[in-house]
Amino acid sequence: METRQSARVTAAWPWISTVARIGLAAVFLVAGGLKVTDLAGSGRAVNAYRLMDFDTARVIGAIQPFVEIAIGLLLLVGIAVRLSAIIGAIVMVIYIAGIASVWARGLQIDCGCFSKGGSLAAGQNTQYGSDILRDVGFLVLASIVLIKPRTRFSLDGALLGER
Amino acid sequence: MSKTAARQRANARRIVEQQKAADRRRRVTLWTTVAVVLVLVIAGLVGWSQFSNQQSDTAAKLVTPSVAVDQGTAFKVGTGPVQVDLYEDFQCPICNEFEHSTGATVAQLVSQHKITVFYHPVSILDRESNGTEYSTRSAGAAAAAAEGGKFIEYHNALYQNQPAEGSDGLTNAQLIDLGKTVGLGTAFANAVNNKTYDAWAAKATDTFSARGYNGTPTILVAGKVVQGPNQTLPTTAVFTQAVTQAGA
Known part of the structure; x- marks a missing residue:
């Protein structure tokens, strides 16, 4: 009985990982897509974290949306899935650390996760807790994929002749 | 085998x-x-x-208006001893709120020669205008109005006719018509149509960010940021008090 159940779980993993992989791809594509049309705004959002000088922040802010889209596309096609998931996880850890540091310093900003970010208008509330929680959720998706990188509909699978 | x-x-x-x-x-x-x-x-x-x-x-x-001061980012109004800096986006509702609540007081302090206001138009809300970049266009138009000697008049007209955040904003034709109501003519209209000062608006916004500010309105009295409790918009009383403390 138990062996049959564990066999069923084993068979389910590639599907669970596939859902996680596609979900994470969507997250990165949306996050990058929202920012890519306003690179100056993206730079200002990075600058709002006050972790680096403005000139560095605007370069990071300009590169970030393109890298996010690239990670999204890599995950979507499923190439070097484990490596892509590791990179996605590292990015999420950086974002979580950034939001936590802003929170700790008492700055009032919009995290810029799915927006251009920047300072909040007066009277608007910050939502660092839920922002972090959401990024932790994405980190969990990335972790599933990197622990069980075998997924359906992936370029990796096609190259290895799996079906 | x-x-x-x-x-x-x-x-x-x-x-x-x-x-x-x-x-x-x-x-x-x-x-x-x-x-x-x-x-x-x-x-x-x-x-x-x-x-x-x-x-x-x-x-x-980049074309910097000849009348711009403070690294070419601001337009000076008044002659008083206390310097007030206002960083505003013409599309920002809270900036409009400040203009409504405290604009008259600011004008009065200017006319009493107590303060000099440095108006810094910035364009951080371009994404809120369906791709028409209203923040940049309105900031550029304000620079053109300053060049025509009508900055504060045009500034006030822009706030009185502020479009809703997330709308297309005023068209260039509407910006030009608004200019006519305060006495701006052909040179102004050409500057708006040719986007003469749009790059300037981008540059002024970069300077704003480089100075460590990232929200509008950012209000400074004698070089110090003035805010209400919990980083809210300062009331007129809070603003006036800051001016008094600064020695006006």
Whole structure:
């Protein structure tokens, strides 16, 4: 009985990982897509974290949306899935650390996760807790994929002749 | 042929196949890793080149209004001893709120020669105008109005006619018509139509960010940021008190 159940779980993993992989791809594509049309705004959002000088922040802010889209596309096609998931996880850890540091310093900003970010208008509330929680959720998706990188509909699978 | 020999051959074949599969996996892993790194590097380079293109574009098109002060980012109104800096986006509702609540007091303090106001138009809300970049266009129009000697009049007209956040904003024709109501003519209209000062608006916004500000309105009295409790918009009383403390 138990062996049959564990066999069923084993068979389910590639599907669970596939859902996680596609979900994470969507997250990165949306996050990058929202920012890519306003690179100056993206730079200002990075600058709002006050972790680096403005000139560095605007370069990071300009590169970030393109890298996010690239990670999204890599995950979507499923190439070097484990490596892509590791990179996605590292990015999420950086974002979580950034939001936590802003929170700790008492700055009032919009995290810029799915927006251009920047300072909040007066009277608007910050939502660092839920922002972090959401990024932790994405980190969990990335972790599933990197622990069980075998997924359906992936370029990796096609190259290895799996079906 | 004995059964043992057949089994041995089958075993050997299996081992060879396993090695082939392992080889293939190694090769696939190597090349997909290379591909991933390449894709990320290319993405980074695309971002970098976009950024530097925009930078040189802004630099090439930059026309700074001759009347602008403070590194060419501000328009000065008044002659009083206390310096007030207002960083505003013409599309920002809270800026309009400040203009409604405290604008009259600011004007009064100016006319009493107590303060000098440095108005810094910035364009941080372009994304809120359906791609028409109203923040940039209105800031550019304000610069053109300053060049025509009507900055504060036009500034006030822009706030009185502020479009809703998330709408297309006023069209260039509407911006020009608004200019006519305060006495701005052809030179102003041409500047709006030719986007003469749009690059200037981008530059002024960069200077604003480089100074460490990231929200509008940012209000400074004698170089110090003035805010209400919990970083809210200061009331007129809070603002006036800051001016009094600064010695006006």
